[in-house]
Amino acid sequence: MEGRPTRLPPRDATPADIDLSDIQGNVLRGYTMPAAAYLMLRISDVAQATTLLRRSLPLVCTAETWDRQPAAAINLSFSYAGFQRLGLDPDTLASFPPAFREGMRARATLLGDVGPSAPDQWEFDEPHVLVSVYAADAERLEETLGSVLVPDTQDGVELLHVQRAHDLPGGKDHFGFFDGVSQPAIQGSGVLSRPGDGIRQGEHGWREVATGEVLLGYPDEDRTLPKAPHAPYDRNGTYVVLRKLAVDTAAFRRFVADAGYPGGPEMLAAKIVGRWPDGTPLALAPDGPDEALASDPARINDFGYADDPQGLRCPLGSHIRRANPRDAPSFFGGRLSARHRIVRRGRAYGDPLPPGVLDDDGADRGLVFVSFQSNLWRQFETIQAQWINDGDRFGLGRDTDPLVGEPYPGATKLTVPGTPPYFVTSRPRLVTMRGGAYLFQPSMTALRHLARLDG
Amino acid sequence: MSNENGTAYALTTYARVETGHEDALDAYLAALPTGADSPFARLDGVHLARVQVFRKLVHQGPHQRPDPLRHAHLVVSTTFNGGLDEHLEALAEHVPECDEWWGHCVRYPGRGDRAAFVAYVRSIQRRTSLFSTPFPTATVDDVRQSIALRAQVIDFAAATQHLSADDLHRRFLETF
Numbered sequence: 001m002e003g004r005p006t007r008l009p010p011r012d013a014t015p016a017d018i019d020l021s022d023i024q025g026n027v028l029r030g031y032t033m034p035a036a037a038y039l040m041l042r043i044s045d046v047a048q049a050t051t052l053l054r055r056s057l058p059l060v061c062t063a064e065t066w067d068r069q070p071a072a073a074i075n076l077s078f079s080y081a082g083f084q085r086l087g088l089d090p091d092t093l094a095s096f097p098p099a100f101r102e103g104m105r106a107r108a109t110l111l112g113d114v115g116p117s118a119p120d121q122w123e124f125d126e127p128h129v130l131v132s133v134y135a136a137d138a139e140r141l142e143e144t145l146g147s148v149l150v151p152d153t154q155d156g157v158e159l160l161h162v163q164r165a166h167d168l169p170g171g172k173d174h175f176g177f178f179d180g181v182s183q184p185a186i187q188g189s190g191v192l193s194r195p196g197d198g199i200r201q202g203e204h205g206w207r208e209v210a211t212g213e214v215l216l217g218y219p220d221e222d223r224t225l226p227k228a229p230h231a232p233y234d235r236n237g238t239y240v241v242l243r244k245l246a247v248d249t250a251a252f253r254r255f256v257a258d259a260g261y262p263g264g265p266e267m268l269a270a271k272i273v274g275r276w277p278d279g280t281p282l283a284l285a286p287d288g289p290d291e292a293l294a295s296d297p298a299r300i301n302d303f304g305y306a307d308d309p310q311g312l313r314c315p316l317g318s319h320i321r322r323a324n325p326r327d328a329p330s331f332f333g334g335r336l337s338a339r340h341r342i343v344r345r346g347r348a349y350g351d352p353l354p355p356g357v358l359d360d361d362g363a364d365r366g367l368v369f370v371s372f373q374s375n376l377w378r379q380f381e382t383i384q385a386q387w388i389n390d391g392d393r394f395g396l397g398r399d400t401d402p403l404v405g406e407p408y409p410g411a412t413k414l415t416v417p418g419t420p421p422y423f424v425t426s427r428p429r430l431v432t433m434r435g436g437a438y439l440f441q442p443s444m445t446a447l448r449h450l451a452r453l454d455g
Numbered sequence: 456m457s458n459e460n461g462t463a464y465a466l467t468t469y470a471r472v473e474t475g476h477e478d479a480l481d482a483y484l485a486a487l488p489t490g491a492d493s494p495f496a497r498l499d500g501v502h503l504a505r506v507q508v509f510r511k512l513v514h515q516g517p518h519q520r521p522d523p524l525r526h527a528h529l530v531v532s533t534t535f536n537g538g539l540d541e542h543l544e545a546l547a548e549h550v551p552e553c554d555e556w557w558g559h560c561v562r563y564p565g566r567g568d569r570a571a572f573v574a575y576v577r578s579i580q581r582r583t584s585l586f587s588t589p590f591p592t593a594t595v596d597d598v599r600q601s602i603a604l605r606a607q608v609i610d611f612a613a614a615t616q617h618l619s620a621d622d623l624h625r626r627f628l629e630t631f
Contacts, residue, residue: 260617397605413613423613 007295008171008181008279011197013065016190018211018218020063022236022443024075026132026345027214027372028063028189030180031073033134034167035141036347038242038368039148040127040160040437043085048156049129050086053451056131056148062444065190072135072144076447077240077439079103082128086450095229096440099376100239104436111381112389112406117433123244124161124435130242132370138166161435163244165347165368173348174247174365175269175403175430178279178294182301182324184209184341188218196301199341200327200334206302209341214238216374221338226374229440236443241342241380243369243436245404249353250360251428252403257358259424261416268424271416272402274320281320286313306333311417316394319403322387325394340387342371342379366434376438404431458539458583461591463502465534465583466542468576470560472508472527480529480559481508487552497549500536500595502588506556529560532583536594543573 010032025031043049053076061073078086080101083093099107103126105119113119131148135141141164149155173179185193187208201207212220216228217235228234252269261268270276276289283303285293293299305321305328308314314321316328324341327334350365373379386392389406391399398411402424405411412427442450458465472480484506487494495504510527535542546553547566557563557575564571590598607630615626 397609413609420616421612423609423616425613 008178008297008300011194012192013190014192016063016065017188018190018215019236020065020190022445023063023215024441024444024447025061025063025073026075026134027238027343027441028186028191030183030345031061031134033069033073033136035135035138036165036368037133037141037145038161038163038165039129039131039133039145040124040162041129041131041157042125042160043082043128043156044158045156046086050156050450050452052155052157053447054453057447057451057453059144059148060444060447061134063190069136071140072133074134074144074148075132075441077130077132077441078450079126079128079130079437079439081126083440085128092230092233096233097227097376099381100438100440104241104243104438107381111384112400112408113433113436114406116429117406122433122435126437127160127439129157130240130437130439163349163368165349168348168352172277172352173367174249174350174352175252175273176249177269177273177275177277179348180344180346181275181279182320183343184213186214186343187211194297194301195299196303199338200304200306209338213339213341213374213379214343214372220374221335228374232446232449233440233442235445237446238372238374238441239376240439240441241369241371241373241376241436242439244349244366244434245369246364246366246432246434248360248428248430248432249365250358252430254358255428255430261422261424268416271315271318272414274314274318282314282318283308304334305329315414315416317391317396317399317402317414319401322394322401323383325387330393340379340382342373342383345370345372366431369436372441402427458586460586460588462536462594463534463586463588463591464537464539464542465532465586466539466576467532467581467583468530468579469509469581470529470531470557470563470579472529472560474526476559477508477510477527480556483555483559484508494550494552495533498535498542498545500542500545502534502536502595502598504531504533506531529556531556534586534588539577540573543576544569546576547572 010030056074056076059074060076061070080096080103105126108114108119133141133144133148135144149159168174171178171180183197185191185197185208188211193206193208195206198206198208210221211218212226216226216237220226256265256269259268270282275281276285278289278291278294279300280289280294281300281303283305304326305314309329321328325331325337331337346367346369349368350363352365353361371380388401388404391397396415398408399413400406400408400411402414407427407429412425414424414427416422416424495501507530508527509524509530511524512522514521533542547569551566554565562575564575566572611630615623618626
């Protein structure tokens with residue numbers, strides 16, 4: 001099993017300004033462990049489930065710097081229904097924001113989860129608890145899964161769904177593109193940022209994103225504390241978005257091959273994504289991939305859109321430009337984008353479709369999308385509903401994201417700016433939602449409180 | 456700033472909600488249809504309309520002085536073509552829902568007495584302090600026609616992008 005390619009190694013450590021021992025690790029650390037699984041649990045017996053939680057706590061990995069990578073790590077998060085089941089008091093429950101209380105199913109129409117992506121098609125109900133398990137290899141993963149859920153014991157939980165995930169060869173996603181290049185650098189988190197990780201500052205500089213954009217209890221980009229639930233959930237916790245997204249690799253390949261784009265299928269694919277398959281950004285290299293650039297951690301993400309207002313290099317509607325518009329004109333030099341950043345920890349699942357195959361083989365493959373943010377509506381939902389699934393913010397009418405957007409009738413066109421521009425129409429559905437949930441990932445202090453270990 | 460911008464008018468009203476009616480009013484507004492079924496879709500000249508309950512004002516950070524509200528207020532704002540009197544007459548005539556939302560507010564007289572209705576809305580009107588519109592002289596019909604033309608041009612461009620210059624010219628003249 002392969003991990004991340006060596007040309008983009010993990011970011012180096014630097015002294016932290018926040019209490020890393022109180023923060024669950026996957027918020028601030030990518031772990032770079034190639035095997036993962038997501039256990040979705042429902043609580044059937046609160047007392048027994050609390051015992052299970054106490055037993056699991058020693059396995060929970062914090063954000064503290066490792067001397068040596070552990071063989072496995074777990075992290076725990078809870079849905080609103082899970083908190084209700086665990087008996088949080090009404091005042092504390094009411095202090096959580098509406099999007100979290102309502103849950104992802106109730107917000108499906110807003111998010112564009114309709115038709116084949118609608119909740120009545122999902123594979124699993126809303127879990128009470130999400131256990132994210134990461135391991136150095138498949139064997140360690142299974143060992144850890146076995147230690148969390150011991151067979152034939154009364155753990156007071158029901159396993160709704162288990163989703164295994166793994167890194168694909170070369171760090172690519174199922175569309176064949178090097179993925180996970182861009183992450184917001186979080187102020188004080190103890191991770192040395194790379195150019196492009198944060199927010200554009202001046203012509204060539206970058207600064208880190210305020211801690212409060214991702215973790216509750218710290219000032220955000222507006223220099224105020226993000227609205228938070230009651231203690232002990234008000235500090236060092238974060239909201240989690242979990243989405244299982246099935247990918248139709250064959251449909252993507254046929255679409256770019258049949259579109260008749262003058263630059264050819266590979267360039268059209270790059271125009272759709274905003275990067276070449278090796279990760280080279282179109283903003284820096286619009287004519288073709290640049291191996292030296294894509295292999296340089298200091299350059300692969302060091303770009304903006306201020307000097308490409310018409311999208312002649314990177315189309316206005318391309319996937320990465322929609323998901324993070326950076327300093328694009330009308331985003332106020334990046335200040336607007338800065339309020340809509342998310343930490344992504346998604347992982348692929350399923351085996352890749354062999355190269356060159358244009359017919360779907362029926363295998364289940366896709367992405368387990370996971371993101372962390374301090375405000376579900378302002379961050380994830382705004383990106384998903386207004387930037388991915390609408391084109392208005394970019395002057396593109398109703399057109400949705402050509403890679404992951406919902407193909408609403410009349411919204412399946414991609415405009416590739418140029419002289420003349422090129423229009424690609426009738427984009428098929430490339431991504432289908434298979435299930436998801438909004439969760440809250442508490443601090444270690446709050447986890448101990450939930451486990452009745454805080455006295 | 457003014458309530459008028461080009462040929463468009465921005466009506467902004469704040470009505471104090473009767474104490475204890477806040478939840479019922481919120482529930483009523485949440486159930487109102489939007490889009491083509493919106494009550495305001497019955498009025499030809501309305502660009503946009505918003506009806507919402509303000510229970511408290513947003514505090515946008517330490518630079519802003521906190522401004523608590525003693526009572527919840529119903530905020531109704533509309534942007535439309537034409538004059539205010541005609542708009543209020545049209546509201547009274549075609550939007551019976553007014554009686555539901557303003558019926559939760561103090562001193563609302565109902566629509567039966569048109570003069571009293573118009574006087575009430577004028578009494579709760581506030582001067583619009585920031586009125587920005589991208590098309591200050593376009594009517595709703597103008598905007599709709601422009602959107603339809605935009606769609607037609609895009610469809611034409613997509614359908615003809617492989618044609619030669621001569622064929623493109625001929626098709627353009629045929630289409631437009």
